[in-house]
Amino acid sequence: MKVEATIGKNMQPLLRVENLVKRYAKQSLAGTPEEFLALDGVSFTVFPGTTLAVVGESGSGKSTLAACLACLESPTAGSIWFAGREIAKLEERASRQIRPQIQVIFQDPASSLNPRWSVMEVLAEPLILQRKFTREEIDRGISSLLERVGLSPDIVERSPTELSGGQRQRLAIARALALEPKLLILDEALSALDCSVQAQIANLLVELQGSLEMTYLFITHDLAMAAHLADEIAVMDRGRIVEQGQAQKILKQPEQETTRQLLAAVPRLTLVPPLLEQ
Amino acid sequence: MIAILEIQDLHVSYRSSGGGLCPALTSVSFGLMPGEIMGVLGESGSGKSTLAGSLVRLLPANARITRGAVQFEGTDLLRANADELRQIRGRRISLIFQEPSLALHPTMRVGEQVRQVLAAHDSLGKGALNEQTRQVFDQVFPEEPDRISHSYPHQLSGGQRQRVLIAQAIACGPSVVIADEPTASLDPTTQMEILGVFRNLREKLGLAMIFITHNPALLCGFADRVLVLYAGKVAECGSAETVLASPRHPYTKALFHSIPTVFDRPGNTRKTKLPAILGDSARSLPIRGCPFEPRCTEKMDICKEREPAAVNLSASHTVSCFKYES
Amino acid sequence: MRYLLRRLGHALLLLAGVSVLTFLFTALAPGTYFDEMRMNPQIAPETIAALRAQYGLDKPLPLRYASWLSSLVHGEMGFSFAYNSPVAPLLLVRAGNTLLLTITSTLLAWAIALPLGTWSAERMGRLPDRLLSWGTAMLLVIPDLALALGLLVLAVRSGWFPTGGMASVGFETLSPFNKLRDVALHMILPVTALVLSTLPLLFRHVRAAIADILDAPFLLAALGHGIPKRTLLYRYALPAAANPLISLFGFSIGMLLSGSLLIEVVMSWPGLGPLLLEAILARDLYVVIGGILFSTFFLVGGNLFADLLLYWADPRIRTESNAQ
Numbered sequence: 064m065k066v067e068a069t070i071g072k073n074m075q076p077l078l079r080v081e082n083l084v085k086r087y088a089k090q091s092l093a094g095t096p097e098e099f100l101a102l103d104g105v106s107f108t109v110f111p112g113t114t115l116a117v118v119g120e121s122g123s124g125k126s127t128l129a130a131c132l133a134c135l136e137s138p139t140a141g142s143i144w145f146a147g148r149e150i151a152k153l154e155e156r157a158s159r160q161i162r163p164q165i166q167v168i169f170q171d172p173a174s175s176l177n178p179r180w181s182v183m184e185v186l187a188e189p190l191i192l193q194r195k196f197t198r199e200e201i202d203r204g205i206s207s208l209l210e211r212v213g214l215s216p217d218i219v220e221r222s223p224t225e226l227s228g229g230q231r232q233r234l235a236i237a238r239a240l241a242l243e244p245k246l247l248i249l250d251e252a253l254s255a256l257d258c259s260v261q262a263q264i265a266n267l268l269v270e271l272q273g274s275l276e277m278t279y280l281f282i283t284h285d286l287a288m289a290a291h292l293a294d295e296i297a298v299m300d301r302g303r304i305v306e307q308g309q310a311q312k313i314l315k316q317p318e319q320e321t322t323r324q325l326l327a328a329v330p331r332l333t334l335v336p337p338l339l340e341q
Numbered sequence: 342m343i344a345i346l347e348i349q350d351l352h353v354s355y356r357s358s359g360g361g362l363c364p365a366l367t368s369v370s371f372g373l374m375p376g377e378i379m380g381v382l383g384e385s386g387s388g389k390s391t392l393a394g395s396l397v398r399l400l401p402a403n404a405r406i407t408r409g410a411v412q413f414e415g416t417d418l419l420r421a422n423a424d425e426l427r428q429i430r431g432r433r434i435s436l437i438f439q440e441p442s443l444a445l446h447p448t449m450r451v452g453e454q455v456r457q458v459l460a461a462h463d464s465l466g467k468g469a470l471n472e473q474t475r476q477v478f479d480q481v482f483p484e485e486p487d488r489i490s491h492s493y494p495h496q497l498s499g500g501q502r503q504r505v506l507i508a509q510a511i512a513c514g515p516s517v518v519i520a521d522e523p524t525a526s527l528d529p530t531t532q533m534e535i536l537g538v539f540r541n542l543r544e545k546l547g548l549a550m551i552f553i554t555h556n557p558a559l560l561c562g563f564a565d566r567v568l569v570l571y572a573g574k575v576a577e578c579g580s581a582e583t584v585l586a587s588p589r590h591p592y593t594k595a596l597f598h599s600i601p602t603v604f605d606r607p608g609n610t611r612k613t614k615l616p617a618i619l620g621d622s623a624r625s626l627p628i629r630g631c632p633f634e635p636r637c638t639e640k641m642d643i644c645k646e647r648e649p650a651a652v653n654l655s656a657s658h659t660v661s662c663f664k665y666e667s
Numbered sequence: 668m669r670y671l672l673r674r675l676g677h678a679l680l681l682l683a684g685v686s687v688l689t690f691l692f693t694a695l696a697p698g699t700y701f702d703e704m705r706m707n708p709q710i711a712p713e714t715i716a717a718l719r720a721q722y723g724l725d726k727p728l729p730l731r732y733a734s735w736l737s738s739l740v741h742g743e744m745g746f747s748f749a750y751n752s753p754v755a756p757l758l759l760v761r762a763g764n765t766l767l768l769t770i771t772s773t774l775l776a777w778a779i780a781l782p783l784g785t786w787s788a789e790r791m792g793r794l795p796d797r798l799l800s801w802g803t804a805m806l807l808v809i810p811d812l813a814l815a816l817g818l819l820v821l822a823v824r825s826g827w828f829p830t831g832g833m834a835s836v837g838f839e840t841l842s843p844f845n846k847l848r849d850v851a852l853h854m855i856l857p858v859t860a861l862v863l864s865t866l867p868l869l870f871r872h873v874r875a876a877i878a879d880i881l882d883a884p885f886l887l888a889a890l891g892h893g894i895p896k897r898t899l900l901y902r903y904a905l906p907a908a909a910n911p912l913i914s915l916f917g918f919s920i921g922m923l924l925s926g927s928l929l930i931e932v933v934m935s936w937p938g939l940g941p942l943l944l945e946a947i948l949a950r951d952l953y954v955v956i957g958g959i960l961f962s963t964f965f966l967v968g969g970n971l972f973a974d975l976l977l978y979w980a981d982p983r984i985r986t987e988s989n990a991q
Contacts, residue, residue: 443885
């Protein structure tokens with residue numbers, strides 16, 4: 064198992080989250096102030112080159128977690144250690160160095176891709192911003208990114224809106240890769256896609272993890288896909304991690320009711336016989 | 342038994358901005374039996390939403406129904422006039438749309454939204470109308486019908502909104518409900534719950550249903566029959582047990598195999614590649630031959646030359662593939 | 668509730684700010700009411716100085732503002748030099764007349780724009796819609812003044828309507844019903860001018876707002892439930908498109924008010940317009956300030972009313988403001 068191997072080597076975790084709390088103030092209809100704990104003391108570690116899947120229903124706090132890790136929200140309390148540095152309390156300038164190393168892929172890439180830009184411009188932007196490449200290097204960079212995510216080079220002139228859902232998600236991954244991130248947060252990144260396209264993108268993610276030693280935080284409500292992609296699974300419910308462990312163990316011996324419910328709710332094609340003859 | 346809704350040789354095209362016609366549905370035929378749940382399986386671009394829309398003629402302005410008939414209670418819906426259609430929509434045939442957060446009026450109480458559907462089809466007095474609305478809510482929200490019916494959509498959860506859509510759909514006691522990806526945006530547990538509601542309603546009200554989805558697993562143990570659409574054509578159609586357990590069309594097989602199966606096969610190694618279907622959806626369609634040919638792993642020479650016709654494997658199972666032509 | 672209180676607070680703050688600013692600007696503007704007297708050799712400079720002292724014009728600005736405030740509290744709003752009376756009662760009558768014009772034309776303009784815009788949006792691109800768009804575009808480019816003068820010419824030529832003022836000679840002798848009729852007849856011309864000047868804008872906004880929402884999935888869903896077309900347009904589409912229109916409603920009150928000031932002068936309607944014009948020309952300081960303040964008050968009141976409507980019409984705003 065990869066997890067044990069890395070722990071055995073006494074490697075530094077890439078990401079360590081300790082007792083993370085995110086509190087939102089809101090007011091009830093009666094007007095009395097209420098507190099809403101989106102994250103209620105979340106702790107975990109992720110080692111380089113591994114995948115942690117965070118599963119839970121909507122409202123369990125998994126998206127808030129993603130937002131905190133991506134520096135889109137600042138946590139109320141707790142600490143986030145990334146590559147040995149505490150990023151929750153970083154200064155603006157230092158966080159600008161760290162931020163590119165953590166990239167997020169959202170459920171709907173259309174909303175994060177400028178529809179007026181061409182695919183070429185979408186991919187060129189992060190390369191240009193790094194200010195260390197010549198024009199030729201950028202062109203070469205774009206074609207290698209496209210190749211890496213399995214997009215054909217003849218789409219560079221198109222706008223993201225002209226692409227299919229799967230192509231857009233590949234483009235979003237390519238843009239994230241342009242910044243050479245260490246951690247990719249996949250926030251329901253497969254949920255809106257068709258089954259066959261999900262499989263394609265899942266394969267791409269596996270491939271990239273193999274070739275680039277990428278680390279994933281895979282946030283989803285799809286336990287089946289989580290089990291397929293992840294080394295470890297953390298189950299969230301109402302802002303807490305209620306159960307965490309090796310993917311296989313969570314699937315076979317779930318200890319918490321939440322996990323059992325999530326497992327029971329996964330639709331299965333039970334009628335299909337094993338596909339070994341393929 | 343006689344089909345309650347009979348779709349015959351339906352052809353629908355979209356007029357592109359250039360003026361050309363792009364076919365979205367080609368020669369789709371099937372019959373829906375009373376009380377039956379027909380699962381329509383298709384991915385984006387397969388024409389599944391066009392199918393839902395064309396049955397009650399609710400299509401975008403650039404869509405053209407070029408051929409075919411939809412027989413329902415003695416009327417061809419494709420030739421019915423606007424008023425006949427209005428009478429049928431919501432009263433005899435109901436639609437449940439994809440996104441429950443978008444399919445409800447944002448500033449109208451959900452009770453009123455159900456009441457409006459009733460009012461559109463029955464000239465009841467105010468008291469009778471309110472009483473009927475109450476009954477519908479009792480059925481869909483047995484726990485707290487009043488609180489829900491006085492709420493606005495934004496005050497409800499996704500599952501509750503979906504139930505309101507169901508309430509609207511069953512309010513007038515239709516005989517057919519067409520649901521287009523009704524659970525796609527819901528959490529897994531809510532999804533299960535809503536499927537349970539559908540199952541219940543079918544038993545209680547004897548509804549026939551066309552249930553459109555991209556997820557074959559949802560149809561397991563839910564649908565009676567399954568129709569697989571690929572690129573606007575029927576790839577395979579048969580009873581749910583047959584199609585889901587032993588799919589015959591190469592596309593159906595490949596689609597089922599691309600779903601992660603970690604659950605059902607202990608010891609399956611993670612992070613292996615899923616047997617995905619190569620290539621992109623239905624975008625790069627061949628001009629001639631079988632639409633699935635470019636992505637098919639079992640293709641033959643003939644697949645490039647002409648389109649396969651539907652082959653009857655058994656009385657209730659048809660597949661459009663040359664492999665089964667004798 | 669908190670949302671409304673906050674809005675009310677904003678409105679009061681705005682009024683205070685406007686009063687300070689108008690005070691400042693009128694004080695900074697060159698010349699006073701007594702400048703003309705100074706030209707007159709018959710009046711001794713001492714008399715003028717005494718008059719200035721009597722009205723407090725020799726005091727520093729903050730002090731004058733303070734004494735104006737105290738007269739405001741007493742319901743006077745300062746003193747008019749020209750009319751030799753407190754400003755408030757003077758303005759009140761005139762403001763009532765202006766309000767009559769403004770409110771009537773606001774209601775009328777919206778009563779036409781809402782159904783017409785909705786109707787036209789549903790026929791987007793067809794002949795009636797194109798004609799309406801073309802017609803309103805024409806109206807939009809005609810200046811209000813030209814419009815009013817054109818109407819006046821028409822009225823004079825045809826002799827169908829009274830062409831000026833608010834009442835006929837011998838108004839006091841009429842029975843209550845005839846009094847109403849008389850005022851209504853006099854209102855036709857100015858109200859028509861005002862409605863015609865705002866209608867194009869309102870119509871275009873309504874049409875655009877409805878057209879925007881006609882593709883919304885919930886309208887498609889309602890169509891799928893067999894909701895009749897009329898209900899769909901007026902019960903579903905119109906309320907859903909209402910938010911920007913309600914904001915425009917507040918704005919339109921202000922627009923009609925400033926339009927009304929001009930039309931009143933042209934058609935000699937005894938409203939704030941002519942009074943304000945005279946006062947400005949004569950440098951009748953407190954009347955100018957009072958007039959401006961009254962107009963601002965209407966404007967702010969209109970917007971407050973729009974906010975109230977918005978709060979009432981959109982449950983999401985209610986929850987949002989409660990959640991904050």
